[in-house]
Amino acid sequence: MDVRQEARGVVLTLRGEFDFDSVVQLREAGEREPVNDPGAGPVVVDCGALSFCDSSGIGALVRLWQQLSAQDRALRLSCVPPTVARPLALTGLDRILPVHADTEAALAADDHRRGPADRERPARPTERHHP
Numbered sequence: 001m002d003v004r005q006e007a008r009g010v011v012l013t014l015r016g017e018f019d020f021d022s023v024v025q026l027r028e029a030g031e032r033e034p035v036n037d038p039g040a041g042p043v044v045v046d047c048g049a050l051s052f053c054d055s056s057g058i059g060a061l062v063r064l065w066q067q068l069s070a071q072d073r074a075l076r077l078s079c080v081p082p083t084v085a086r087p088l089a090l091t092g093l094d095r096i097l098p099v100h101a102d103t104e105a106a107l108a109a110d111d112h113r114r115g116p117a118d119r120e121r122p123a124r125p126t127e128r129h130h131p
Contacts, residue, residue, distance in 0.1 A: 003034070008107040008108065010040050012035070012043060012044070012046065013049065015049040018047075026061075027063070044077070046079055050084050053088075061097065065097060076098045078102055
């Protein structure tokens with residue numbers, strides 16, 4: 001995995017399989033600068049070179065999203081191949097994390113999404129009282 005600071009944010013480039021054996025790299029990157037620097041801007045995970053993502057990879061993305069949300073920062077995905085898009089869609093993570101066609105678009109985006117409490121909540125059904 002490569003980590004680089006850009007003018008508009010941090011880019012993490014993942015390669016190969018994102019599974020139980022490789023998620024430790026993302027966790028370690030999340031603990032170091034520039035990823036752990038609140039002033040570094042949004043974090044973009046470039047998935048273009050990924051060939052596989054399992055539930056461990058999904059969990060690692062969720063943990064990074066939680067960490068960044070606590071810092072009021074965005075996590076965005078770019079270049080997501082179909083083999084990775086499928087588990088994102090099955091878990092609903094693609095509705096939480098913005099997915100962009102390329103890394104430049106992800107860095108330039110103004111789609112800051114924060115934690116679940118900051119998003120619109122579905123309306124509760126009205127209660128009906130029957131006589």
